[in-house]
Amino acid sequence: MLKKKILITGNEAIAEGALAAGCNFYAGYPITPQNELIAYMAKYMPETGGVFIQAESELAAINMVYGASAAGARVMTSSSSPGISLKQEGISYIAGAELPAVIVNIMRGGPGLGNIAPAQSDYFQATRGGGHGDYHMIVLGPACVQEAYDLAQTSFALADKYRIPVMILGDGFLGQMMEPILVNSKSPASSRQNEQKPWVLSGCKGRKxxxxxxxxxxxxxxxxxxxxxxxxYKVIKNKEIRFEGLFLDDAKIVLVAYGTMARIAKSALNRLRLEGKKIGMIRPISLWPFPQKAFCPRNKKAKYLVIEMSYGQMLEDVQLALNGKAGLEFLGRSGGGIPSEEEIINKVKEIL
Amino acid sequence: MEKIFCRPESLYDVPTHYCPGCGHGIAHRLVAEIIDQLGIREKTIGIAPVGCAVIAYDYWKFDCSEAAHGRALAVATAIKRVRPQNIVFTYQGDGDLAAIGTNETIHAANRGENLTVVFINNAVYGMTGGQMAPTTLLGQKTSTTPSGRDRVKHGYPLKISEMLALLPGVNYIERVSLHNPQEVLKAKSAIRQAFENQINNMGFSLVEILSPCPTCWGLNPKESLDWIRDHMQKEFPLGRIK
Incomplete structure (x- = not known):
């Protein structure tokens, strides 16, 4: 496939990745910091022959996504934290009706109206289901604009494969930051409709x-x-684990971070490595299913430092993965505060 | 012998779960008869509401989707946009369409979505046991207005059809009733009009049906029909609204 290099924001990259994956229905409602995504869809969805609707609310948007998926479209909606809270009932219905759908949460600070600064405080909501009932979504956390583009395409494939809602969990930094990325051409909307979906509502001609x-x-x-x-969910837990591991062979301290936080952690890691410190890193990419199997480094005495733009949400998954078998420390800020490279380095030196 | 009357093909041959004297059975049948007559069963997609009619798809023999409470018109909007060649309709009660789903109702109408809406107004929340609905009459006793609906405490019966008629996106609105056979026939012809409008791409069409709920009204089936005639249609006058 022909690839070209473009400079684009994370929000736009997710939209572009969705269009490349054959997304042919998008409904959304404006909210900062994801507005570039809805605007990109409004501009480019018609070019592919798909449907774009600016909904009257997040409730309407998620239920439009439900309906369009029932009708066989490849569907997406996006929002940010308060708006995602409003969508939870609809997500539960999508999970219960086993409809494929991609939902983007470009997280901002909470609780309540909070602010529009980047945050990672919706991890619990995303990975534990969020709405009512015993269900899960697949949750993917991209750390750069290229990965946001790539995972958007992965999300559609997974949503269709398992008939499940898939959430792309980013934050305001990822959404608004521009980076150069390589992209494929967009798929025409008509090419993906109704492929191998015998359950779709299309009129009962010739069938029950x-x-x-x-x-x-x-x-x-x-x-x-x-x-x-x-x-x-059991099958997904076995097959759909995604993570990046760095220097796990000799690491004495393993940093654990995802998304934007992982980029800052990686910078700290690089500086610590230059000083000869044996630091490694685990970056979970699939947040649900959580990559538990990543937590078995060669060095059995390794300690773990979880770093989040929250007061410790992924931390609980790491605790479950380690099950008390290794030392665990935490560094987190929220509400617009972001742990800096220096704070991470100081914390690591404190532990060493 | 020539067969001149039979069960519509769009209706399964099963008993419904509705209470004796309930209007849903008649309304379901009218919808099924019109879909048969228009020859659109194989391309119709119905949206079942949350409420007593939640399992309408157990009675209708065509593709259907559930929708969350109040969201039927958001779901229908998307299905129709994705599949403009199909016939898409919602079947919603007063709580669904005019309370929790008011926003979806107004905006789907205002966008002029090419959809058909069958709106069952029985002035009460039936499935949950008879609480006050947006359309409950002043003075009407319900489980949440034990002394009767009081305009000061509870506001007025909501005339959502008249409100929707103000919107330029709306093509057709008619209010009908099921309280006697003549009115049932008028209801049927209004439902037919609302489906024909969609077939002819004429935009948003809604039929409001005054429908009896003997169980929650505390009346017998006959008294319920009389109550529509004597009380309900005074607040909700029958006829073409737009």
Whole structure:
């Protein structure tokens, strides 16, 4: 496929990646810091023959995404933290009805209206389901604009493969930062519609009626649906782990960070390595399923330092992965505060 | 012998779960008959609401989707945009369409979405046991207005059809009733009009149906029909609104 190099923001890269993956339906509602994404979709979706709708609310947007997915489209919506909270009911319905959908959360500071500074404080909401009921989304956390573009395409493939909502979890930095990336050409919207989706609502000509639903009132029916979902989650946990590991062979201290925080942690790591300090790093890319298997370095005495733009949310997944078998430290700020390279280096030296 | 009347093909041959005297059975059948008559069963996609009609897809024999409470018109908007060649309609109660889903209703109408809406107004939340609906009449007793709806405490019955008629995106609105056979026939012809409008790409069409809920009104089926005639249609006058 023909590739070209462009300079683009993370928000636009996610939109561009979605279009390259054949996304042919987008509905969204404005909110900072993801506005470049909705604007990009408004401008370029019509060129591919897809549907763009500026919805009247986040509730409407997520339910439009539900409907379009039921009708066989490749669908996306995007928002930022407060807006994602509003979408939670709809996401639960999408999970329950087993519809593929891609949902982007470019996180900002909370709780409440919070502010528009980058944050990572929606990790719990994203990785634990967020809405009501026993469900999960696949959650992917890109750390640079190229990866945002690439993971947007991966997200559509995973959503279709497992009939599951997939969340791209970025933050305001990633969304607004510009970087040069390599891109493929956009797919025409018509090429992806209805491929191998016999469950789609298209009119019942020549077949029995299809029903898209999550309601299961008969005794035992909802338990069966839940067992089916759990089986699917088990497969995903086995097959869809993604992470980046650095210097895990000799690391005495392993930094653990994702997304934008991982970039800052990597800079600190590089400086510490230049000083001869044996520092490694684990960057989870799939936040759900969490890459537990990454937490078994050669050096059994390694200690872990989790760094987040929150007061310790991914920290709990690392605690579960380590299960008390290794020392664990935490450095985090939130509400617009971001741990700096210096703060990380100082913390590492404190632990060493 | 020539068969001149039968069950519509768009309706499964199963008993419904509705209470005796409920209007949903009649309304479901009218929709099914019109879909048969227009020959659109194989390209129709229905949206079932949250409310008593949540499992309407167990009775209708065509593609259907559930929608979260109030969001039927957001779901329908997207399906119709993705599949403009299909016929898409929502079937919604008063709580769904005129309380929790008011925003979706107004904006789908205002965008002039080429959709058909069947709006069941029975002045009460039926499925949850008879609480006050946006369309509950002044003085009407419900489980959440035990002394009757009071305009000071609870506001007025919401005339959402008249409100929607103000929007330039709306093509057709008619209010009909199920309280006697003549009105049922008028209801059927209004539903037909609302589907034909969609087939002819004429934009947003809504039929509001005054429908009996004997269980939550505390009346028998006959008294319920009389209550529509004597009380409900005074607040919600029948006829073409737009």
């Amino acid at each position: 009626p299809n029903i898209i639903k999550s309601f299961a009132l008969a005794e035992g029916a909802l338990e069966q649906l839940n067992l089916k979902l759990q089986q699917k």
